Amino acid sequence: MTGSAQPSRQMTAAQPLHVIIATDCGSTTTKAILIEKLGNEYRQTFRGEAPTTVEAPFEDVTRGVLNSLAELEELSGRKILDGERIITPNRAAQGEPRVGVDIYISTSSAGGGLQMMVAGAVQSMTGESAQRCALGAGAIVMDVLASNDGRLPHEKIERIRSLRPDMILLSGGTDGGTVTHVVEMAEYISAAEPRPRLGISYQLPLIYAGNKDARDRITEILGGKTSLVITDNIRPVLERENLGPARTKIHDLFLEHVMAQAPGYKKLLEWTGAPIMPTPAAVGLIMETIAKKENLNLIGVDIGGATTDVFSVFGGVFNRTVSANLGLSYSVSNVLAEAGLASILRWVPFTIEEQTLRNRIKNKMIRPTTIPQTLDELQIEQAIAREALRLALAHHASLATGLKGVQQERTISDIFEQKTSGESLIDMLQLDLIVGSGGILSHAPRRVQAMLMMVDAYEPLGVTRLSVDSIFMMPHLGVLSTVNEQAATDVFVRDCMIYLGTCVAPIGRGKDGERCADYTITFGEGRSPECGTLAFGELRLFPLGRDDRAQIELRPAKQVDLGEGKGVSVTRDVRGGEVGLLLDGRGRPLQLPTDSQKRLAALIRWHRAVDLYPGKS
Amino acid sequence: MGHAYTPGLTVTERTVIRKPRLLPIPGTVLAKAGDRVRAETVVARAELPGKVHVVNVANLLGVAPDEVRDYLVKKEGEAVSQDEVIAENRPFIKWFKTEVRSPIRGKVESVSTITGQMLLREPPRPLERLAYVDGAVVDLHPAHGVTVETSCSMVQGIFGIGGETWGELVMAVDSPEKTLSASQLLPTMKNKIVAGGAFLGIETMKRAREIGVAALVVGGIHDKDLRELLGYDLGVAITGTEQVGFTLVITEGFGTIPMAAKTFELLAGHAGQKASISGATQIRAGVIRPEILIPWTTGSPDAGSAGRAVPATERSGIRIDDHVRVIRDPLFGRIGRVTALPTELRQIETESVVRVLVVTFADGTSAVIPRANVELMEG
CATH class of the missing domain: 3.30.420.40 (ATPase, nucleotide binding domain)
Structure with missing residues (x-):
């Protein structure tokens, strides 16, 4: 054609x-x-x-x-x-x-998506800003190089040389500040003579988004060796990030260089009515659009076979991270390596020999397209998923932070609070919605399995709504939102999101069976209210349909907090979904019994309480 | 996907394969089109740029970066020896003189008046690309390498570690169900490719390293033994660069799993012949499986009679009577024949609703298995 x-x-x-x-x-x-x-x-x-x-x-x-x-x-x-x-x-x-x-x-x-290497002057400042910029643009960040990253100069050069990124983002210095460090990084890149991943005959694209005073020197050093593009500084002053212009350049270069080198993409680019976007960038865009439109704080996760992407919008600030080697097929063995066997085993509701479990995980890695055929296998995969989700969120929380290195204004009232700059933006108590995506969540045989996987992994606090993406169409809707926002929003609300329900999780710990909170749930017309006591170590599930709402009043025990302070009662409106309203009295932070028999008993009790699996547990 | 299926591993008595043997950077191609090459023949050579070392001359001399050129003894492009003076100051009193010496032998790459750094580069290192397999050069890629074609028997494994090597193929057991024990590895197996049966453990791996076995081929291993062998937990299946003393290829999976009879018989039928083997595995986009290639030594490659390896993608799907391997518990490793391909979706024990097939095993028993959980025995 x-x-x-x-x-x-x-x-x-x-x-x-x-x-x-x-x-x-x-x-x-x-x-x-x-x-x-x-x-x-x-x-x-x-x-x-x-x-x-x-x-x-x-x-x-x-x-x-x-x-x-x-x-x-x-x-x-x-x-x-x-x-x-x-x-x-x-x-x-x-x-x-x-x-x-x-x-x-x-x-x-x-073909592995957009793979980038980023470099900054100081690791926790321009290095992190560059990383956030690339991640937000939908890239996998292969490495972050900085003057103070602890590696010797020749180690940095070797690393640059051994990586074959699709492009490099170089930042460093505030406008008008010192040029030395960013020039030093440019010299290392120049010495390494980096080559692009695709295409032998073209020069590696490099975006310079650092101190504007260093532009001439950077052009001198890198202009002949790379396809250099200069844009606005991503950190013009310490107190402010300016990621937009560099992200736009990343998208432009993705289309002009990377996509153009990939087999068949030149033709595909001619077919499309809007620029092709990297998949994660499109998912991020739709999540950001929805969060802003509904004024929500949300966390979105896309757990795939090779990678897990986490998106968050808190207080209107969007962040994305990708855990490049946390996934449930190609990278399943890496979840085992990072989480450790004990962390995975704690979620498995039966005893299994270490050797058997290890071999099963490796067999999934080498034959990644297989599916669980028995209930035991499903439970093992969902146990691994909990750990992959947990690790990916921890990774995300460490990067989704306020700007580091910024001077804090303190008043007399701050004297006893030792707050530092760069604290994580992820505040589970302020979280309104968790959106899960990826086969293990979207295609779980029972929706409650997806809900409990996310609750166990993320340990939401207070009142949090959960949902899954029905058939993974968020990428499509992200790119559609650039063409027609109404179409994207309509489909997102009506066909993409499957609301699972709401989780209510009091903060605090107590002995199993002790009172955690008394509750009164008032439903709509025609349904009697439910009253009772939620005990520690207990899960309770109340059916509440997708279009139904209820009001829950909780009167917590004196050491228990529901977001308003210890022992303070709260009343909240909650919304339903395919699973319903889940009261989680297992305490926060969630701790499973260390004794093996007690742990198994607790898991089986919880699973039965929410009818998690058919038959045996 | 109406006909989704998992392409299987090729096990074939005769095929023709083409191996591109390319340098990672441009260099010199040494072989010519039509040349007969052996596995150990160098077909192309390049020079890898040497390592770069950084010396901050300005700091060491205590001068401003923009003054650094005034103190250089060696300029850009000049050769330097290890410990040779590359910069020095010129104080009034000689006693205060400071000299900066080169930490390496090489040449001056560049000098920066912004950072005050001098970059020194070591001499280039030669990089050779070998033919890897006995055959004929059928294609030249100027400055990058050649394509070697060979008519051979071929076995693809499911997972391996270690790089390319070659040697005489030896069978250490007489049945695919047997375990390959350490005592079955003999000093005479040095530099040879040793095939076992269903399993080998860490003791056998250690013994193979002691003796200097070139490669091991077996049905299965335990993950814990792999971890001990490597010294770390392998997270992602991208392998081929491990240095454990030998190359290892497993043909079935992790655990004790008898090697498929067809694979075992093929290897046994070529015992005593030279084979090439690679453990390189990549289970992501651009799948690479480990392989054992046994070139046919008599006659010339003849595509017509030998037949090309059939790419899996040319198949339209699984058919009745196809031989398949079950690749997921509870029947992991069993090999049988497809006896029914129901079109309707079925609910399985997990409550997932999936496409299934019926497999009948050699003992006459049958099982309903998700289509995603079998792979074709190809070749």
């Missing part, structure tokens, strides 16, 4: 959108969805998928796209392709309502 046969993105984007197709070209699967305007709202109507074809023998991403669209055609009865051409716009006006689409859009993480 010829690229010229496809519509230009300017033409398409200007037209009214009634029928939209979107693909996400993932590392293994290309997922296509069809979105149609039904009446006044947009709905996701059909979904198709096919193996991604970036690798040999095809080496052309568009083959997988066409295959996924062919499946979409088959399922929906809509004619989308004319040979290998996407029919645009839709031909309803010509009397053919089931022919054509108005726009095609796509995201991509195929």
Whole structure:
């Protein structure tokens, strides 16, 4: 097919959108969805998928796209392709309502996604700012180099040389400050003569977003050896980050250099009606959009086979991290290595020999596409998922911080509070919503399994709503939001999000069976209120449908806090979901019994309380 | 995906494979098109730029970075020896003289008047690319290497560690169900590729290292033994650079799992012949599986009669009568024949609703298994 046969993105984007197709070209699967305007709202109507074809023998991403669209055609009865051409716009006006689409859009993480190396002058300041910038743009950060990262100069140079990133982001220094450190980093990069991951014949893109006074020197040192792009400083003054311009440059270079080198992408770029986005950048965009629109603090997680992405919006500040080697298939063994066997075993509700568990985990690593066939296997995978989720959030919390190195204004009232700069923004008590995504959460056989995995891993405090992404369409909606925000929001609310319910978790600890809090739950019309005592070590689940609301009044024991202080009663409106309202009296921080028999008994009790698994436990 | 299936591992008596043998950086190609090469033949060579060392001359001399050029004894591009003076000050009193000496032999790469640093580079290191497998050069990639083609028997493993090597193939056990014990490894197996049966443990691995065995091939190992061998927990299956003294290829998985009869018989049928083996494994996009290649020594490669390796993607899916290996518990490692391919989705024990197939084993028993949990026995 010829690229010229496809519509230009300017033409398409200007037209009214009634029928939209979107693909996400993932590392293994290309997922296509069809979105149609039904009446006044947009709905996701059909979904198709096919193996991604970036690798040999095809080496052309568009083959997988066409295959996924062919499946979409088959399922929906809509004619989308004319040979290998996407029919645009839709031909309803010509009397053919089931022919054509108005726009095609796509995201991509195929071939390992966008891989970057970042460098800054001081690790905890410009180094971290550069890392946040790259992560927010959807990249995997391969390494963070800084003048004070503890490595000797020749070790830094060797590291730069051995990595083959798609691009480098170099920052360092505030505008008008010292140029020495950032020039030093540039000299190391120059000496290493780094080469790009894809394409032998082109120069590695390097974005300089540091002290503006060093631009001439940086151009002198790196201009001949890299494809240098200069943009605004990401840390113009210590007290402020300015990540926007550098992120825009990363996206531009992703399209112009990285995508253009990947097999088949030149053709794909011509097909799309909006710029292709890196998958995580699109997911981040839709989460940020929703958080801002609904004024929510949220945490989103996408747990995949190889990596786990965590997104958060707290107080309007967006952060994203990617734990590149925490996943449930390709990287499952790394979860074992990082969490340790004991941490995984504590969630398994039966005894299993260490050797057997280790071998099973390795067998999943070498055959990553297999699925649990027995209940034991499912429980082991969900135990590993809890640890992967927990580790990825800990990683996220360490990077989603306020700016470090900023002088704090203190008043007399702060004398006894030793607050430092750079504290984590992740405040579980202020968290409104957790959004889970990825096969283990979205496709858990029972929705309550997804809910309890997230509750166990994240230990939400106070009152928190939980949801999962139904079929992983957040990437598609992220890129769609750049073209038509209403369409993206409609589909997000109606088809993408599956609300599981609300978790109420008092903070504090007590002996099993002791009073944690008394509660009164008032439901809507026609349903009697529920009153009772939640004991420590207890889980209680009350059905509460997706569109239902209830009011819960909690009167905690004197050492228990529900967000208003120890022993202070609280009343909250809560919303339901497919699982309902979960009262978690297991205490915070959550601690499982150390004795093996007691731990097994506790797990089985909890699992039965929420009907977590069929039959035996 | 109407016909999703897991491509299996190739085990074939005869195929023709092409191995690109490329340098990581441009260099000189030594072989010519049509050359017959052996595994140990150097086909291309390059010079890896030497390591860079940084000396902060300004700090050491106590001068400002922008003055540093005034104190240099060696300029950019000049060669230096180890301990040779590269910069010095010129005080009025000689006693106060400070000299900066080179920590390495090499040359001056650059001098910075912003940081006051001098970058010194070691001499380049030669890097050779070997043919790895006996065969013929069929393609030249100027400045980068060649493609070697060989007609061979081929066994793909599921996981391995260690790099490329070669040697005579030896069978250490007489049945695929047997464990390869340390006592079965003999000094005569030095530099050879030793094939076992269902399992080998850490003692056998240690013994192999002592003797100098080139490679081990076996059905399964325990993860805890792998951890002891490597000294760390392997997190991600990207291997091939480990230095444990030998290359290890497992053909079935982790645990004690009899080597597939077809694999065992193929290896046994070529005992005494030279084979090439690589443990390199990458289980992500761009899958690389470990392999054992046994070149056919008589006759020339003939694509027509030998037949090319059939890429898994050319298959349309699993069919009735296909031989498959179960790759997930509770029947992990069992090999059987597909006897039914129900089209409707089935609920399995976990309550997931999935596509399944029916596999009948050699003992006449059958099992319903998710399609995702079998792989084709290819080749």
